Amino acid sequence: MKRTLPGFPLSFGFMMFYMSFIVFIPLIALVWYTMGSGWEAFWNAITDPRLFAALRLSFSASFIAAIINGVFGLLIAWVLVRYDFFGKRIMDGMIDLPFALPTAVAGIALTSLYAENGWIGSLLAPLGIQVAFTPIGVTIALTFIGLPFVVRMVEPVLRSLDQETEEAAGLLGASPFTIFNTVLLPLLTPAILAGMTLAFARALGEYGSVVFIAGNIPMQTEIVPLLIMNKLEQFDYAGATAIATVMLALSFLLLLGANILQWWLSRKLGQKVVDSSR
Amino acid sequence: MNTMSITITGITKDFGKTKVLKNINLTVKEGELLALLGPSGSGKTTLLRMIAGLEHASKGDIFFDGNNMTNVNAKDRNVGFVFQHYALFSHMKVKDNIAYGLRVKKKKDRPTKSQIDSKVNELLELVKLEGLGERYPSQLSGGQKQRVALARSLAIEPSVLLLDEPFGALDAQVRKELRRWLRTLHKQTGVTTVFVTHDQEEALDVADQVIVLNDGEIIQEGTPSDIYDSPNSPFMYRFLGNANELKGTATKEGISIGGVTLASGEPLADGENVVSYVRPHEISLAHTSGNDHRLEVEITKTHPVGPIVFIEARRLDRAQEHIEIELSKGTFDNLSIKVGDIMYAHVERFRTFQANEYMI
Numbered sequence: 001m002k003r004t005l006p007g008f009p010l011s012f013g014f015m016m017f018y019m020s021f022i023v024f025i026p027l028i029a030l031v032w033y034t035m036g037s038g039w040e041a042f043w044n045a046i047t048d049p050r051l052f053a054a055l056r057l058s059f060s061a062s063f064i065a066a067i068i069n070g071v072f073g074l075l076i077a078w079v080l081v082r083y084d085f086f087g088k089r090i091m092d093g094m095i096d097l098p099f100a101l102p103t104a105v106a107g108i109a110l111t112s113l114y115a116e117n118g119w120i121g122s123l124l125a126p127l128g129i130q131v132a133f134t135p136i137g138v139t140i141a142l143t144f145i146g147l148p149f150v151v152r153m154v155e156p157v158l159r160s161l162d163q164e165t166e167e168a169a170g171l172l173g174a175s176p177f178t179i180f181n182t183v184l185l186p187l188l189t190p191a192i193l194a195g196m197t198l199a200f201a202r203a204l205g206e207y208g209s210v211v212f213i214a215g216n217i218p219m220q221t222e223i224v225p226l227l228i229m230n231k232l233e234q235f236d237y238a239g240a241t242a243i244a245t246v247m248l249a250l251s252f253l254l255l256l257g258a259n260i261l262q263w264w265l266s267r268k269l270g271q272k273v274v275d276s277s278r
Numbered sequence: 279m280n281t282m283s284i285t286i287t288g289i290t291k292d293f294g295k296t297k298v299l300k301n302i303n304l305t306v307k308e309g310e311l312l313a314l315l316g317p318s319g320s321g322k323t324t325l326l327r328m329i330a331g332l333e334h335a336s337k338g339d340i341f342f343d344g345n346n347m348t349n350v351n352a353k354d355r356n357v358g359f360v361f362q363h364y365a366l367f368s369h370m371k372v373k374d375n376i377a378y379g380l381r382v383k384k385k386k387d388r389p390t391k392s393q394i395d396s397k398v399n400e401l402l403e404l405v406k407l408e409g410l411g412e413r414y415p416s417q418l419s420g421g422q423k424q425r426v427a428l429a430r431s432l433a434i435e436p437s438v439l440l441l442d443e444p445f446g447a448l449d450a451q452v453r454k455e456l457r458r459w460l461r462t463l464h465k466q467t468g469v470t471t472v473f474v475t476h477d478q479e480e481a482l483d484v485a486d487q488v489i490v491l492n493d494g495e496i497i498q499e500g501t502p503s504d505i506y507d508s509p510n511s512p513f514m515y516r517f518l519g520n521a522n523e524l525k526g527t528a529t530k531e532g533i534s535i536g537g538v539t540l541a542s543g544e545p546l547a548d549g550e551n552v553v554s555y556v557r558p559h560e561i562s563l564a565h566t567s568g569n570d571h572r573l574e575v576e577i578t579k580t581h582p583v584g585p586i587v588f589i590e591a592r593r594l595d596r597a598q599e600h601i602e603i604e605l606s607k608g609t610f611d612n613l614s615i616k617v618g619d620i621m622y623a624h625v626e627r628f629r630t631f632q633a634n635e636y637m638i
Contacts, residue, residue: 164365167332168427170352171359172379172434182382186369 027248034245037238045242051216053228055250057135057269058224062203065142070196074188075152081158095152098145103208110141111212133215138223141209146199153195157188163205190262197258281469282343282437283308289338291324298324299494304337306438306472306487311464313485317517321494322474324461326440329472331581332356342437358431358469362443364423366415367622372426373398373411379434401429404463417449421452432467441473445480457484471578478518490514510630515555522561522601524554524625525633527540533630536595538573540625558588558604560627563613572622575601582607589615591623 034042045051080092098106099254114121114131131137152242161184177246207225224247231240284306291299298612306312314322322407327333329340331352339348347355367375371543374399376572380389380573389397402408406427415423424444431439444460445453461484464471475481482502489499498510506518515521528546533539533554563574575591578600582588587610601623605613615621 010537152430162363162365164361164363167352168359168365168380168430169367169382171330171332171355171357172382173353173356173429174378174382175353178382182378183367 030077030241030244030248037241041238042242042245044170045231045239046246050222051224051243051246053183053219054222054224054227055246057138057221058204059250059254060140060202061084061135061139061223064139065203066148066196066200068139068143069146069199070192073147073199074153074154074192074196076147077151077154077158082153095148098268099148103145103206105211106144107141107209110144110209114140114213132213133217133221135221137213137215138210138221140205140211142206145206145209146203149199149202150192150195153191153198154188161187189265193258193262193265197255197262200258201255204247212275280435280437280491281308283310283470284438284472286325286329286342287339287341288384289325289335289340291321291328291333291336297494299328299335302494302496304496304499306470308343308470310487311461311471311485312336312473312487312489313481314472314489315478316476316491316492317482318476319493320491321348322476322491323442325491326442326474327610329438330357330440332359343457356434356437356441358428358434358436360424360427360431360439360441362446364415364420364427366423366427366430368415370414371411372407372415372418375415376401376411376429376433376630378430382541397433399506401433401565404432404466405429405555417453420448421456424448424456428463432469436469439467439469439471441471443474443476446475453480460484481583486521490517492517509555509629511554512555515629516563519557521555521557524556524601524628526552526554528552528630536573536593538595540628546630546632552630553633554625554628554630556580556601556625558602560625560626561601561603562609562626563589563591563603563605563615563621564624565569565613565619565621567622568624572624573601575621577617577619577621580610580615580617582610594620 070273080088080095082192111132112118114124114137116122116125116130116132118132121130124131129136166179166183169183170176174182205225207223207229210223214223214226216222216226224243226244228240228243229249231237231243286302286304287304289299290297302325310559314325316322325563328335331350335348339346341347342355367378370378377394380394380397381387398411399408402411405428407422407425407429410418410422415426418426424447428441428444441460445456448456457480460473473484482505485502485572486501487548488502488505490505492513498505498514505514509515509518515523524535526533528534528548528550529539530548531539532541533546535554540554563575567574567593574594576594577589578592579590580587581590585607587605587607588606590600591600591603593599603623605615
């Protein structure tokens with residue numbers, strides 16, 4: 001078959017070469033080391049109750065952070081695209097700060113804010129809410145570092161939407177709320193989900209900003225990357241790679257699931273929204 | 279279908295310092311098909327969007343059947359609106375696009391599912407898209423998309439139908455077809471319709487009434503034949519298609535143009551600079567000067583297109599100025615006109631305006 005777009009063999013070859021060096025080979029090496037240390041060591045490492053607790057915290061906090069970023073990222077993107085206000089450019093630039101900031105800096109800043117004697121922490125303490133050194137603190141740190149993903153995914157899509165489509169819906173008698181639900185949301189959902197998936201993935205692997213605010217209490221506020229660091233500090237490479245392998249497998253499954261959901265929803269959701277308004 | 283008349287009184291719109299519309303007054307009778315015609319930037323789309331409630335006037339009022347709609351929300355005006363670029367809901371099937379206006383109605387006004395389905399089928403039939411209800415907009419051609427948009431706007435049984443350059447994005451062939459089809463559809467539905475266009479041929483072909491706008495003002499209004507046969511200003515002549523401009527001076531006998539005097543019934547002061555407009559098909563040619571006043575011209579180009587021959591001729595009294603003449607193929611052959619011939623042009627019909635009016 002003759003291809004209309006030239007350059008496939010070369011560019012495909014380059015992609016495979018690059019992906020191998022950057023992604024596949026390191027991952028294979030990881031699994032290889034894990035297997036090298038024997039089945040029993042692996043089993044011991046992954047059946048540690050501390051790991052279960054850490055996995056539960058890592059995945060749930062990352063998931064909640066992704067949801068929060070989905071909602072507020074959409075809102076921020078909406079404001080930045082649809083309204084004009086003083087300082088809009090500066091605001092737009094600030095969105096990316098969580099990317100640029102060394103994560104430890106963010107961690108220290110958040111900890112000092114939310115600690116019992118910090119600005120926000122001291123306001124929450126009388127209400128009996130403790131943020132620093134609890135799972136809430138972990139979630140806040142993960143929300144902070146995941147913010148740019150949804151905003152940056154949704155912004156261009158929102159900007160490219162034709163406002164006449166919304167006008168058309170309005171002229172057909174739809175209220176602003178109905179227009180948002182039936183016209184905007186279905187078109188934005190794939191971008192929102194893609195942003196949330198990225199934020200989730202980033203949060204799973206996050207270390208720097210979390211370790212300060214988490215307090216790292218075993219069985220309570222330890223995240224998986226921290227356990228790995230602990231093992232490495234004790235020169236327990238086999239244990240570290242075992243945890244990493246479990247993390248890798250779970251992350252891969254979840255990301256694959258998210259991508260399938262995204263693909264499915266982008267086809268189905270528009271139809272569903274219409275049906276539900278019947 | 280209870281269709282309504284539209285009355286617009288004293289509509290003015292300014293964006294900052296620029297006045298987009300200046301004191302517009304007009305009436306669209308119930309069941310009429312009216313064209314808002316004008317060059318780009320004339321304010322015609324703004325006016326249409328105001329009728330729909332998508333823009334708000336700085337001053338003036340809009341009435342549907344005597345009810346003041348000026349401060350009524352777009353969603354409550356019950357107007358059908360068709361956009362130039364369709365504005366279809368790309369994530370919904372054709373049938374869901376058409377049903378949208380019915381499904382978003384409040385529960386107590388909303389038809390049942392089976393009523394909606396039969397309405398959708400009825401509309402698909404009306405716009406001749408039977409069997410395409412399950413498609414997505416991206417699977418349709420431009421002309422089909424625009425018909426879906428029209429069906430969607432008709433689903434809510436609008437009081438008035440507004441179309442913004444509805445055929446502007448389509449190619450010439452489809453455009454002609456849809457134009458004719460719109461006329462038929464208007465006859466069938468009888469809904470008061472206003473459509474905006476910059477294409478004078480389209481406006482004259484489709485509409486019952488034409489309103490010509492320029493620079494936010496109504497220049498002329500009337501039936502298509504009023505507009506074509508008696509343009510009221512130099513702008514109209516230039517806008518409605520090629521007319522020859524002949525500059526001259528008013529005298530007691532008539533209009534003096536380069537040594538020839540054309541009898542004119544128009545009251546113009548002696549010695550005034552004037553400009554006369556002549557359509558290319560209102561000029562005849564002869565090989566001899568005859569006894570009436572004729573312009574002496576040299577034929578520079580002949581260009582037959584089907585039954586009509588377009589001729590360009592250079593005026594011998596003013597060497598730089600060319601005039602355009604259209605003759606039927608028969609007349610052209612009888613006269614056996616060749617490039618380079620010196621001939622005499624007789625102006626059969628013309629209209630004269632003061633030159634300062636032209637200068638504006």
